[in-house]
Amino acid sequence: MSLLVTHARLITVPAGTDDPGYVEDGWMLVGDDGRIAALGAGTPPVGTTADETLDVAGAFVAPGFVSSHSHLFTSGLRGLGVADTLYGWCDAMLGTTAHMSADQLYWATLHGSLDFLSNGVTTAYNFTDPLQAWEPMVDGKRTGTAGLRGLEYHWRQAEGTRDSGIRFVDAAGMDVTAGTPDEVFDRFAAEVAYTRTFDADYALGSSIMGQVQWSPHPDAAAFEVEAMRRFGVTNQAHFLESPEAVEHQQSKFALYRDAGALELGLVFGHFIQTTPEIIAQSVAGGAAMSWQPASNGRLASGTALVPEMLAMGMKVGVGLDDQACTDVSDPWQNMRIGIYAQRARTKDPLSMMPEQMLRLHTLGSAEIMGVADRVGSLEVGKFADFVVVDPRRPDVGPLWHPVRSYVLAMSPRNLKAVYVGGRLVNADGVSTNPLAEEASAKVHELPAAVIPLRGHPH
Incomplete structure (x- = not known):
């Protein structure tokens, strides 16, 4: 019509x-x-x-706003890990999803997607909860030996996004420590193939949830680059986010650089604990970054050097991250936090102007997601x-x-x-989606269902 x-x-x-x-x-x-x-x-x-x-x-x-970095399955997990930085917050939040079923993740993802729409976000880059369950980080490292869930765990999250009516790029982790190389690639291929059966006007693409910062596998970057080439997908990596184990995080930049990921358009999510050399090499290689101002403040991660990156020619988008670390999916709040954080850091009001911030949270995000021809x-x-x-x-x-x-x-x-x-x-804040009421009811059932399995998360 x-x-x-x-x-x-x-x-x-x-x-x-x-x-x-x-x-x-x-x-x-x-x-x-x-x-x-x-x-x-x-x-x-x-x-x-x-x-x-x-x-x-x-x-x-x-x-409509475009969120270039989002975890829509977290909509039922707000208010967790408030006293923690990234890794402790992940223990609270992802330690909870480790006890959730594929169906529970479907309803949580649907609820999160409708929440984004209710706040004016019409397109999202969506990281799904990986098949390999979360395990705590120790000195910025983990073993990579947690159990692996079935493919339906990803598929149901993708269905939740699809059924909401939001446009999205679907990102899945490769979990390269789980199985042989053939098993890793076959598993990822099945995840990509399923979302490619969705309406391409809404499922705008498939991507890798880059896991090099989290993975103990020495060839994790090479696996991801091979998948980018083999399946024609993009890649966004959580990278240099947390103020913990900074030298260890920085040491992993060479893995992506040497594997050729920068030239393939790798997007770094957060990209806070950088060095001048890392930024310069990223710009020269053609990498982009996604900036999450509200999340970076909530988790005490720091402030990315966005004006400097833009001045050097790096493409930048803006994400709301997720409901569990921004709590309110408010893109106006996200923009203002971004503006204020940069101005406070630089003491220069011209370092981030409102018009520029709006562009970053709309067209800029679409550009780094590879969907600017459509949204x-x-x-x-x-x-x-x-x-x-x-x-x-x-x-x-x-x-x-x-x-x-x-x-x-x-x-x-x-x-x-x-x-x-x-x-x-x-x-006026009321969804037209016929599943909205049921999604709300299902999310409110989560505490009673999950607490007996893991206890009350902090």
Whole structure:
């Protein structure tokens, strides 16, 4: 069904320019295929018609947010590990999922995906909980001998994402210490093959959850590079995140570099505990990074040198990470934390401006995920994934600089509607998904089901 949006404060975030593409009073036409057919300033040309007209009466219409680093299965695990940095927090959170079934992970992932949509995030890079269960880190290391769960553990998480209606890139760990090389590649191939049966308009791609920081296997990077080439997938690695065992983490950079991962477009998630040499070699090799401001603050990980990386030519996206370490999936909060953290670190307000931050959390994220041809901005031919944000409910006062106010003064309270492919998926915080109520009920059952198995996580 086609849709005509009128009287919109359009923020289009077009590619190829730093201009946010603001239009004070504009319109947008969505075709039957869910893609943007036309848009412009003023009123639509005479004869422009659609099956439905949405008059937003001066509200912002902007691209749905893109989270370039997310763990949607964590939606039932908020508030854990508050007194810990990364590894202790993982013990609390992933030590809990180790006792969850594939079906429980399905409902948790569906709940997390709907939560993202309710907050205006329409596309996510989603790390699934690996098949190999979590084991505690000791001095930044682990043995890699934890038990392996069946393929349905990944498949059910992928189904939860799919059934929510969010667009996503599905990332799976290779767990290279579990089995022979042939078994490792066959297992990963089965994970990729399954998600490739989904609707390609929603399942936008497959990826590797890079595990070199976590894996004791000396050839973990080589396994991942071979899989990237063999299966045509991307790779994002949690890397140099935690303030613990920093020298050990840094020593593993050479594994990715020497295996050829940088040239294949490896994305480093977090990338905080770096050195000038590591950054320079990453930029020269063509690697990108995903920045998670709220998560980095929650886990006391530190502040990535994002302005410096951008100045050197590194591509950067922004992720909300997960509900268990950001607690509220609020992209406006995430943007503001990012801006404030960089300005506090550099003591320079120009080090991170609102327009730039918005681009990083939309088109920039889509670019490092390899999906910018389909999402991340409001441009003809792309999917009509957008948010309707009313600056008068609640009223923030005059919009002296509308785009800056959109970033600095808006919040989920102002978010009135979320559309994916021109279809309403959430209105005033209420999901249109028929599974939403059941997903909520299932997630609320988790404590009673899991606590007898592992005790109460800290």
